[in-house]
Amino acid sequence: MLKRSIKIMFRLNEKEQQFLIKQVQKSGLSQEAFIRALINGYVPKELPPPDYYSMLRELHAIGRNLNQLATKANTTGHIDKTVFQYEANRLRKAVQDIIEAVTAPERRFDNGNYGDLGCDRPP
Known part of the structure; x- marks a missing residue:
């Protein structure tokens, strides 16, 4: 129905x-x-520009790389967790801002x- x-x-x-x-x-x-x-x-x-989704994929790839770096750094103990968390949050916010600016x-x-x-x- x-x-x-x-x-x-x-x-x-x-x-x-x-x-x-x-x-x-x-x-x-x-x-x-x-x-x-x-x-x-x-x-x-309006619909986002054609390169919007490729930009998002790139930003997500950067995020995955940061995550891999963090994992490796946690095992070796050679990273400042506060600095990494700050950068990860910055990246997450940038992705969210792009999505909101273009599609919401x-x-x-x-x-x-x-x-x-x-x-x-x-x-």
């Missing part, structure tokens, strides 16, 4: 439809998911400006 059983139909003019289609394509979401995000107060972000939807605050929805007045 569908979790969303209520169907809502509405009309757009040509300009609004073209704007919606363009925004949906940029986000990579379906029209339904895009509109649900807006209803819930979020503005979906942003909370939309209602300031009366509906220009980001493709019109100059409230719906």
Whole structure:
């Protein structure tokens, strides 16, 4: 059974439809998911650039290398654990910031400006 059983139909003019289609394509979401995000107060972000995932893989590889270095250092006793933990946390934060900056939807605050929805007045 569908979790969303209520169907809502509405009309757009040509300009609004073209704007919606363009925004949906940029986000990579379906029209339904895009509109649900807006209803819930979020503005979906555009799809990340093609090299985004390769950058993330590289950062994760660095993290794995740091982990291997830490393991080796722990067995030999030649590393400052505080310094290593600081660097590992920095790396983790950098990865998280990249993910958030590129893919996480942003909370939309209602300031009366509906220009980001493709019109100059409230719906």
